[in-house]
Amino acid sequence: MSLPNGVTILRILAIPLILVLLFCVGPGYQLLTALLFLGAAVTDTFDGYLARRRGVVTTLGKFLDPLADKLLIVTTLIALIPTREIPAWMVIVIVGREIAITGLRGIAVTQDIIISASNLGKYKTVFEMTSIFFLILNGKYFSANFYTIGMVFLWVALVIAVISGVDYLRKYLKSIIV
Secondary structure, rough: OOOOHHHHHHHHHHHHHHHHHHHOOHHHHHHHHHHHHHHHHHHHHHHHHHHHHHHOOOHHHHHHHHHHHHHHHHOOOHHHHHHHHHOHHHHHHHHHHHHHHHHHHHHHHHHOOOOOOOOHHHHHHHHHHHHHHHHHOOOEOOOOEEHHHHHHHHHHHHHHHHHHHHHHHHHHHHHHOO
């Protein structure tokens, strides 16, 4: 077990605690949950950095890292539907895109086609994680409405999700036509 894979597993293990804390009421719980989510989100960059720097990029890590990201984002977004009243249709589009692109990439691999992660997909993840952080806080702090800020970031994430999903599909179709 390499250190980067251990960090990724910690991110996965944080998910149930984040979900339990989301259903606890009070600003203290919101702050704790937001900070825990932020810590888990930051490990996404940290584990990849460690793996490349130490030269311990593994097949397990290549599988676990994107899985951990998807689990963290998707489960938290779903839990935010009842706890923060975010629109279910937005979550359905984002989750549907994740499932469709994961399936598409899986099909591509069986045809020896590699569709690597795009910058749009990385931006989408950053906007999703940022929106979730603000939505977890869900209140007014420093005269700013964090729920509104979170929803703005979620809208941007949604638009990028759709655009990047179409981009992945375009790349796949281009590779099978050529």
